Amino acid sequence: MLKKMLLPCTLAATVAMGATLQAPPPAHGFANSAPSFQCMSCHPGPMQPEMIKLSNLPDSYRPGQTYTFTLKLDSTLESLGEQQGGFAIQASSGTMIIEDRTHTQIVDGILTHTLEGSHRRSWSFSWQAPGESGPWWQFWRRPEPGPDVSITVMAVAANGDYSAIGDEIGAAGVTLKSDR
Numbered sequence: 415m416l417k418k419m420l421l422p423c424t425l426a427a428t429v430a431m432g433a434t435l436q437a438p439p440p441a442h443g444f445a446n447s448a449p450s451f452q453c454m455s456c457h458p459g460p461m462q463p464e465m466i467k468l469s470n471l472p473d474s475y476r477p478g479q480t481y482t483f484t485l486k487l488d489s490t491l492e493s494l495g496e497q498q499g500g501f502a503i504q505a506s507s508g509t510m511i512i513e514d515r516t517h518t519q520i521v522d523g524i525l526t527h528t529l530e531g532s533h534r535r536s537w538s539f540s541w542q543a544p545g546e547s548g549p550w551w552q553f554w555r556r557p558e559p560g561p562d563v564s565i566t567v568m569a570v571a572a573n574g575d576y577s578a579i580g581d582e583i584g585a586a587g588v589t590l591k592s593d594r
């Protein structure tokens with residue numbers, strides 16, 4: 415009797431173990447994307463806010479126009495492994511657009527790095543400003559001004575140890591006004 419009960423138990427345990435071993439890694443989060451903007455809740459720091467360099471930002475935006483930005487992490491932290499860094503960016507208005515599918519992706523509305531993209535500290539992507547530029551035959555009309563847009567960036571310069579420890583965290587925020 416005991417033997418009879420043991421067999422299904424062992425079987426069940428073996429199947430359960432197999433399932434755990436074969437469970438795929440989480441589809442998103444960590445080296446293959448930032449799960450949220452709260453990098454600090456898992457990566458203890460230190461904080462280096464000035465590490466984030468966002469280039470090609472206009473002084474003010476033209477409604478409907480698309481701008482291409484480059485984000486660079488200016489950090490002296492050396493990576494011991496493959497992972498160099500990652501980021502998350504979002505805009506309160508307008509649309510974030512992927513320019514480089516190998517290194518960047520949009521997950522749950524956040525533009526972030528891919529696994530391949532974590533092997534570098536520089537990424538490019540675009541943002542289309544809210545509002546419409548208006549049809550060309552109405553070029554003399556002044557379109558409605560767009561809303562103030564806040565762009566938020568969080569980034570991690572990685573030490574490449576496959577953990578959230580010992581990485582540097584950067585944070586930046588800018589507000590862009592409509593140019594009309």
Ligand code: HEC
Nearest residue numbers: 444445448453456497499500501502572573574575576577
């Ligand atoms: C819910 C917790 C959590 C949040 C939030 C989080 N991370 Fe991570 N991150 C981890 C863990 C755990 C690892 C280690 C496992 C791995 O590399 O996949 C990691 C690893 C990384 C790595 C590779 C680090 C290395 O040294 O190998 C990068 C880059 C990274 N995260 C970027 C970010 C960025 C950028 C943010 C915020 C915009 C962020 N993460 C938010 C948990 C988190």
